Amino acid sequence: MNIPTCEQELLERVQNLAGLTLGEVACDANIEIPLDLKRNKGWIGLLLEHVLGAGASSRPEPDFPSLGIELKTLPINSQGKPLETTFVCVAPLTGLVGINWQNCWLKQKLSTVLWVPIICDTPDKKNIPLAERRIGSAFLWSPSVEEEQLLALDWQELTDMIVLGEVEKIHGKHGQVLQLRPKAANAQAKTQAFDKNGKPFLTLPRGFYLKIPFTQAILNKNLRIN
DNA sequence: TGTTGATCATGT
DNA sequence: ACATGATCAACA
Numbered sequence: 001m002n003i004p005t006c007e008q009e010l011l012e013r014v015q016n017l018a019g020l021t022l023g024e025v026a027c028d029a030n031i032e033i034p035l036d037l038k039r040n041k042g043w044i045g046l047l048l049e050h051v052l053g054a055g056a057s058s059r060p061e062p063d064f065p066s067l068g069i070e071l072k073t074l075p076i077n078s079q080g081k082p083l084e085t086t087f088v089c090v091a092p093l094t095g096l097v098g099i100n101w102q103n104c105w106l107k108q109k110l111s112t113v114l115w116v117p118i119i120c121d122t123p124d125k126k127n128i129p130l131a132e133r134r135i136g137s138a139f140l141w142s143p144s145v146e147e148e149q150l151l152a153l154d155w156q157e158l159t160d161m162i163v164l165g166e167v168e169k170i171h172g173k174h175g176q177v178l179q180l181r182p183k184a185a186n187a188q189a190k191t192q193a194f195d196k197n198g199k200p201f202l203t204l205p206r207g208f209y210l211k212i213p214f215t216q217a218i219l220n221k222n223l224r225i226n
Numbered sequence: 227t228g229t230t231g232a233t234c235a236t237g238t
Numbered sequence: 239a240c241a242t243g244a245t246c247a248a249c250a
Contacts, residue, residue: 041246042231049231060229075233085241087232172242182243183232191227204243205228212241 001029001053007067007140013052014116014138022118023131025051033131045073048116048135062112069140070113076136077121080219086210091180093193093203096163101152104159106178106208110151113141117219139222147177150214154178158208165196167203177214183207 004010017025022044026033029051034040048054054063054071063071075083089109092099101107117136120128143151154175161170172179182204190202 037233037246039246040231041233042248045231046248063230073232084233090229179242182245184245185227185247186245187243189227 001051003053003055003066004064005066007069010052010064010067010069010114011138011140014114017048017051017116017135018137020135021131022047022133022135025135026131036130043130044075044118045071048073062109063114068112070109070111071116072113073116073118074215074219075120076117076219077125078119078123080117080216080223082212082215082219083120085179085181085212086215087183088178088208088210090183091158091162091206091208093162093167093191093206096159099159101155104155106151106155107148110143115139115141115215115218115222141218141222147214147218150177155208162193165194165198167193167206170206172209175211177211179209179211180206181209 004013023033026047029047031047031050034043037043049063049071052071055065062068072086074086077083089105092105116138119134119136122128154177158170158175158178158180161167161174167180170180172181174180184205187204189205191205192200193203195201
């Protein structure tokens with residue numbers, strides 16, 4: 001798929017996917033469907049990037065650089081509740097001098113997001129097989145003043161702890177809307193950080209994730225009729 | 227090793 | 239039932 005030339009074209013493409021199953025979309029794109037996501041956790045995101053015309057996914061840029069839009073799939077149940085937290089970006093543990101909310105990576109990443117809900121559960125909460133899950137109504141979102149304030153507060157709290165050498169004291173419960181959790185191949189992975197005395201040490205890489213109630217609120221504000 | 231894409235699966 | 243901590247794959 002070629003790159004969409006404007007926001008409207010991207011929105012039309014993604015709206016045309018609403019109601020389709022992942023099996024239908026993958027089949028049209030000649031992409032094989034895994035039986036489940038156990039060994040393909042990012043498969044849905046990669047599929048959507050492909051059919052919407054995003055470039056390779058391994059770049060430190062928005063998915064649609066010319067449009068400044070980040071694509072995020074959001075697994076939800078049939079009642080519109082997100083089933084997982086949403087990964088945003090890796091948390092820098094070094095080089096934080098001079099970084100503030102206005103110039104931080106997380107703010108840039110969340111500046112404009114195309115959310116694509118994927119319905120993963122039946123009304124009686126049964127898991128739907130991957131190929132039969134349906135794409136919901138996607139929408140474009142930018143943080144409201146209130147949402148940005150919440151994000152900025154949490155980002156500042158977590159970043160302050162990192163700067164103070166307290167990264168290993170941070171748990172998923174910190175933050176109202178944002179949390180810091182492991183983001184690594186396994187628990188043995190290491191990246192450099194600084195301790196409270198300013199000495200370098202190795203620790204588990206972490207990432208920023210949006211908590212479920214926050215993405216749920218975003219979704220609820222953007223409910224619309226198909 | 228770090229970036230992208232995330233969900234798995236166990237403990238509470 | 240649910241969130242936290244752990245983990246999977248591809249690519250640069």
